[in-house]
Amino acid sequence: MNINKRENVAAYSFLAPTLILLGLFLIIPAVLAIYYAFTDYYLLTPDRRQFVGLDNFIEIFKDPIFKQSLKNILIFVTCVIPIQVGSALGLALLINKQRKGNIFFKVAFFSPVVLSLVVISVLWLYLLNPSEGLVNNVLVNIGLNPQPFLSSPNQAIYTIVFVSAWQGAGYQMLIFLAGLQNIPNTVYEAADIDGVNKWQRFIHITMPLLKPTSILIMITTLIAAFKLIIQPMVMTQGGPMNSTITPVYYIYQTGFSDRMIGYASAMTVIFGILIGIVTLIQSKVTKEDDI
Amino acid sequence: MKRMVVLVAWALMTLIITACGGDGAGSKDNNAVSLWVHTSDETPEGKAMQAIVDRFNQEYEGTYSADIEFIPRSESGGGYEDKINAALTTNSLPDVLTLDGPNTAAYAEAGMIAAIDEYITNKDDLLPSIIQQGTYDEKLYAVGFSESGVGIFYNKEMFEEAGVDLSTLPTVEEPWDWDQFMALNETLVTKYDKPAIDMGFNDQSEWLMYAFSPFLWSQGGNIVSEDGSTAEGVFNDENAVKTLTFIQTMIEEGYSTITPVEKGFHTEEYAMKLGGSWTIAEMEEYPDVAYGIMPYPTSPDTDELVSPSGSWQYAMSATTDKEEAAGALIDFMMSTESLTEITLANSVLPAAYSVIEEVQGEVSDEMNILIEQNAASAHARPVLSQYPQISRIFQQTISDVTYYEENNDIQALLNEKVQQMENVLN
Numbered sequence: 001m002n003i004n005k006r007e008n009v010a011a012y013s014f015l016a017p018t019l020i021l022l023g024l025f026l027i028i029p030a031v032l033a034i035y036y037a038f039t040d041y042y043l044l045t046p047d048r049r050q051f052v053g054l055d056n057f058i059e060i061f062k063d064p065i066f067k068q069s070l071k072n073i074l075i076f077v078t079c080v081i082p083i084q085v086g087s088a089l090g091l092a093l094l095i096n097k098q099r100k101g102n103i104f105f106k107v108a109f110f111s112p113v114v115l116s117l118v119v120i121s122v123l124w125l126y127l128l129n130p131s132e133g134l135v136n137n138v139l140v141n142i143g144l145n146p147q148p149f150l151s152s153p154n155q156a157i158y159t160i161v162f163v164s165a166w167q168g169a170g171y172q173m174l175i176f177l178a179g180l181q182n183i184p185n186t187v188y189e190a191a192d193i194d195g196v197n198k199w200q201r202f203i204h205i206t207m208p209l210l211k212p213t214s215i216l217i218m219i220t221t222l223i224a225a226f227k228l229i230i231q232p233m234v235m236t237q238g239g240p241m242n243s244t245i246t247p248v249y250y251i252y253q254t255g256f257s258d259r260m261i262g263y264a265s266a267m268t269v270i271f272g273i274l275i276g277i278v279t280l281i282q283s284k285v286t287k288e289d290d291i
Numbered sequence: 292m293k294r295m296v297v298l299v300a301w302a303l304m305t306l307i308i309t310a311c312g313g314d315g316a317g318s319k320d321n322n323a324v325s326l327w328v329h330t331s332d333e334t335p336e337g338k339a340m341q342a343i344v345d346r347f348n349q350e351y352e353g354t355y356s357a358d359i360e361f362i363p364r365s366e367s368g369g370g371y372e373d374k375i376n377a378a379l380t381t382n383s384l385p386d387v388l389t390l391d392g393p394n395t396a397a398y399a400e401a402g403m404i405a406a407i408d409e410y411i412t413n414k415d416d417l418l419p420s421i422i423q424q425g426t427y428d429e430k431l432y433a434v435g436f437s438e439s440g441v442g443i444f445y446n447k448e449m450f451e452e453a454g455v456d457l458s459t460l461p462t463v464e465e466p467w468d469w470d471q472f473m474a475l476n477e478t479l480v481t482k483y484d485k486p487a488i489d490m491g492f493n494d495q496s497e498w499l500m501y502a503f504s505p506f507l508w509s510q511g512g513n514i515v516s517e518d519g520s521t522a523e524g525v526f527n528d529e530n531a532v533k534t535l536t537f538i539q540t541m542i543e544e545g546y547s548t549i550t551p552v553e554k555g556f557h558t559e560e561y562a563m564k565l566g567g568s569w570t571i572a573e574m575e576e577y578p579d580v581a582y583g584i585m586p587y588p589t590s591p592d593t594d595e596l597v598s599p600s601g602s603w604q605y606a607m608s609a610t611t612d613k614e615e616a617a618g619a620l621i622d623f624m625m626s627t628e629s630l631t632e633i634t635l636a637n638s639v640l641p642a643a644y645s646v647i648e649e650v651q652g653e654v655s656d657e658m659n660i661l662i663e664q665n666a667a668s669a670h671a672r673p674v675l676s677q678y679p680q681i682s683r684i685f686q687q688t689i690s691d692v693t694y695y696e697e698n699n700d701i702q703a704l705l706n707e708k709v710q711q712m713e714n715v716l717n
């Protein structure tokens with residue numbers, strides 16, 4: 001056995017647990033889902049499964065709720081990304097500026113990240129309660145009308161955008177912070193000597209040097225945003241009038257409440273392909289080699 | 292050294308794999324029956340079940356034994372049902388399980404549960420609605436251990452303050468129709484300048500199906516055809532339009548609200564509440580509120596009183612090889628003594644005639660009104676294997692119709708929902 005071979009054996013031995021877990025819980029289920037997508041698998045009768053060709057896919061293209069869920073998730077993604085990434089960058093710049101006493105702010109902004117999404121959703125449910133919630137009480141006290149944040153079909157999805165951005169911004173703030181602290185001070189010192197003002201400094205030095213961090217954050221936020229389920233599940237149950245139903249939530253409902261595993265798998269495949277295409281476009285736009 | 296590393300890695304891997312192995316719910320002992328229930332052992336219902344199983348084990352000592360496992364069900368129905376579904380795919384269902392009424396058809400159709408006619412000794416004692424909900428394809432597959440009901444809870448003081456004479460209020464023998472009911476709401480809204488009744492529109496779950504389908508049945512309408520094959524011409528007929536118009540009017544006129552204050556009836560925010568038998572138990576913590584219960588209002592066209600019913604049931608899994616023991620356990624849990632115990636503990640309605648007699652003297656007048664309404668007008672939800680989808684489409688219809696500005700064309704809304712139901716049924 002030469003050195004290389006032995007190293008390989010050691011490497012694969014270390015990888016084995018992870019590979020096995022990945023295979024069991026990711027690769028095999030994914031392959032099975034693609035197979036089930038072409039069957040009429042009903043959860044309670046796995047043995048009566050039949051191959052039905054493209055029936056499920058034809059059905060999905062006629063399904064108004066699936067279309068509605070795609071529309072909702074597009075609204076969500078296009079709104080949540082600029083808000084979340086923008087506020088994360090803003091917070092990171094603020095904290096980065098004053099090196100002293102920023103532990104408190106770091107913890108404050110980061111705390112929503114460590115709380116479970118269910119807890120966050122319930123918390124905002126209380127805060128946004130139309131008659132007893134803190135937010136509406138404040139609005140009424142400053143002379144505004146109380147708002148039906150979660151019970152209006154026009155507002156509910158934007159309320160969920162806000163809550164999600166508030167929850168996720170802290171995590172990205174930390175990543176931006178790491179990126180900012182990686183920028184060597186010497187560059188800024190050189191810029192000072194050249195008499196650059198603060199704004200130019202940000203546009204011409206900070207932003208370009210943060211680009212790899214920004215791309216990483218964009219990609220992870222985008223994929224996470226597409227998978228939205230918990231907030232609408234807890235806060236609105238997909239309502240009012242399906243205005244907050246999301247693809248993953250609809251897939252969950254179809255698969256586990258309605259027991260139509262075949263149909264849900266087909267939606268999973270279509271949705272997976274859509275996310276793949278979006279990620280591909282994004283990586284083309286923001287050349288991968290920048291990371 | 293390297294060899295050591297490899298060894299450690301393999302050891303870790305085998306540890307992970309063996310740790311992931313589970314064991315099924317069935318046990319080897321041929322007379323030990325496993326039972327899964329959907330509640331927690333902290334609830335009055337769970338405690339009563341534990342007590343009943345303990346009695347069973349005492350009584351049948353040496354012959355049979357039963358082991359109860361509590362798998363609480365979450366608000367949205369997950370938890371317990373997820374576990375059942377998982378056990379189904381791994382073939383590890385318990386010998387006896389609980390299931391909600393509307394699941395009977397799906398479970399029986401899928402061959403998950405066995406027919407239990409021969410094991411139930413007091414079938415004639417059970418209420419017709421219990422037999423109806425547990426029957427599929429003319430065989431009895433499941434037996435409900437309690438009944439449920441809904442009535443209109445009203446605050447006596449607030450009524451009197453608004454000038455409503457309590458002696459004129461409706462009874463099970465002489466219910467009011469929707470028009471009389473709306474006139475009452477008008478009086479209360481005029482007096483208090485806020486919604487008169489919390490109908491639970493914020494609870495977007497099975498509640499909307501359970502509590503609002505009786506209005507449709509009272510009008511003579513239905514959700515799907517009798518044979519369960521179609522919703523076309525059924526859920527979008529004139530009766531459905533009339534029923535949903537009434538429900539929409541309740542919101543549009545400000546009689547009810549889609550965003551009620553939490554526990555609004557309990558804290559005297561609203562004069563009325565559409566509530567279930569469990570609300571009686573909740574009200575014990577608010578002793579200062581003097582309340583009564585009225586029956587469901589009826590359609591002015593038919594004057595027929597219809598109220599919701601249905602509840603959780605016991606069933607035997609089709610895979611059990613301990614039919615005798617499992618049958619004996621279910622029969623024991625369905626005895627008058629066991630049913631009385633669970634009915635009183637859980638503040639629910641009795642599932643059998645003998646139990647009605649047992650509890651009538653023990654429960655409040657309000658509970659007796661619900662028991663009386665249940666005996667006179669209980670209507671089970673449709674027995675359909677596609678029940679979950681049909682129920683959800685119905686729930687969404689009720690929820691959508693409360694948005695009266697967006698959905699003032701009720702016929703169009705119903706046509707759209709019928710189309711969705713047709714996709715499910717075919």
